[in-house]
Amino acid sequence: MDSQTEFQETTDTEVLLVRLREGEVTETLETAGFEATIRSGSDDVPEAVAAADPDCVVVDHDPPVLDARTVLERIRDAGHDQPFLLYSPEIDDAVVERVLADGGAYLCEHSDTADRSLLLARVQSLAESYRREKWIGLRDRAVDQAPIGITIADADDPNEELVYVNDRFETVTGYDADFAVGRNCRFLQGPGTDPATVDRIREAIDARETISEVVLNYDADGTPFWNQLDIAPVRDESGDITHFFGFQKDVTERQELKRDLRRQQELQERFTGIVSHDLRNPIGLAQGHLALLQEEYDDESLDQIDYALERMLTLIDDVLELARGGTAVGDPSPVDLSAAAAAARATVRDQRVGVRIDDDLPHPEGDPDRLTTLFENLFRNATEHATDDGEPATVRVGRSERGFYVEDDGSGIPEDERESVFEWGVTFAEDGTGFGLAIVGVIAEVHGWAVTVGEGSDGGARFEFEFDGTPTV
Known part of the structure; x- marks a missing residue:
């Protein structure tokens, strides 16, 4: 019907x-x-x-x-x-x-x-x-009034000439109906149009099949634009294909954004390569020579050099983690937050912190490796802010109404400093690099989550993560 x-x-x-x-x-x-x-x-x-x-x-x-x-x-x-x-x-x-x-x-x-x-x-x-x-x-x-360009071409015509274009097509391309009707849509092609893309479109039309391609077209003024082109055959009552419907949408901004993201990713990969190898290698060389000196001399200055080199390595690790954590989550999958938190707990060997993980944590869509890193940095933050009485801090990971939370019973974060804790370089610990909580903020952001910091039930810090949608349980 x-x-x-x-x-x-x-x-x-x-x-x-x-x-x-x-x-x-x-x-x-x-x-x-x-x-x-x-x-x-x-x-x-x-x-x-x-x-x-x-x-x-x-x-x-x-x-x-x-x-x-x-x-x-x-x-x-x-x-x-x-x-x-x-x-x-x-x-x-x-x-x-x-x-x-x-x-x-x-x-x-x-x-x-x-x-x-x-x-x-x-x-x-x-x-x-x-x-x-x-x-x-x-x-x-x-x-006529659709927000995307629509064309109808005659499938029985050897040249597949257009028999109709709507108002949006005229707006996007600059060609009015009087010009377009009676012509094949190839008048939109130009010197930068990819021949391979055109061949795929041609093959699909010849095979009477649906096709979707992004093609570089040119408007009436000669200005190039990226066109999301979808073509589908239209059948009559007897099942014969009589026309082709074309749907055209200007996606130039989207394509330029993808291009910029690729450039940023390339720059990021070059940056991480430089940081990971070109900076680590001379530090490793310096540590080797330092070890030889320490075998011959017992000097406090050598210990200070050793501390400085170790701190440089820590900074490099944090910078790399921050760079990796800020990329988009390309292929998200349901993540068992309890398992991710447990994996992070295994990497925190400091005896000044104990971790309790609830069993009913949600399973949001995300990157399990990066979420493990998120918990690692939160646990290390709790270690850095343990109380001064020598008692180990306790960290709890629990489920909240719209996501999950991580809270500790340490010294907490002053209220007037909570808004800045996710900024790069901000730290309130003597040995902190200022990247740990920045990494937490970046990982939450690329997952589409909101993160806030407040006071925990036992006076420490409480980090609340809210999902954009309903989590998978």
Whole structure:
């Protein structure tokens, strides 16, 4: 069943009956299942049409009180286009001719049962035609006003010439319908258009298949733009392909963003390579020579050099982790946060912190390695902010209403400093690098999560993570 037939079958026929004489006609319509609105005069008919929005207007001619010509004129003057049926006993030919000339229809009224059947059939026919035209008009307006470019090409034409383009196509390309119709859409191609992409499009059309490609096109001014092109064959009632529908969307901004992201990724890979190898190697060389010196000399200055080199390695590790954590999550999968937190706990060997992990943590979409890194940095932060009384800090990882939290019972973070803890280089610990919580913030951001810091239930710090959607459990 096509959409047009479905539309008709699910719509009840509504009739506005304008008639001084009620009785059998009204009963006939209502018995047949029509929804009839009755008016006995012509004065308020336009208002009645506006209120009832009927599929057909059936009018008697009973002058001088009720003149069908006047009723039709008032309906049309009010901007209503419903079918108009003059249903009355034999009347003057001039009246009928006037009604027909103004787009109405006429059926002579008789009193027998057969006549009533003719009335029902005529009303139903007019109503269905009206609804069909109304539906087609709506569909045409939707296509004309669609927010993407739409084209229709003749599949039977050897050149697949365009037979239709909508308004958005004209806006995107700068070519109006007068220019485009009758031409193949290849006029959008230019010197930068990829021949391989064009070949794939050509092969799909020849094979009568659907295809989706991003192609570099050129508008009427010669300005290049990236076009998301989708082409699909259209079949007739017998299944034969008669046309091709083309959908065109300007995705230049998206393509430029992807290009910029690729450039950033390349720069990031070069940066991490330099940091990872070119900086580590001389530090390793320095540590080797330092070890030789420490075997011969017992000097506090050598210990300070050793500390400085170790700190440089720590900074390098943090910078690398921050760079890796800031890339988009390319292929997210459900992550068992309890397992990720447990893996992070295994890497924290400091005896000043104990970790408790709830078993019912959610399973959000994400990158398990980066989420393990997130927990590692939170656990190390708790170690750095353990209380000064020598007691080990306790960290708890638990489920919250919209995500999860990590809280400790350490010294906490002062309220006036909480907004800055996720900034690069900010640290409140003597040996901190200022990257740990920045890494936490970046990893949360690339996962689309909101993270806030507050006071824990035992006075320490509480980090709250809220998911953008409902987590998988």
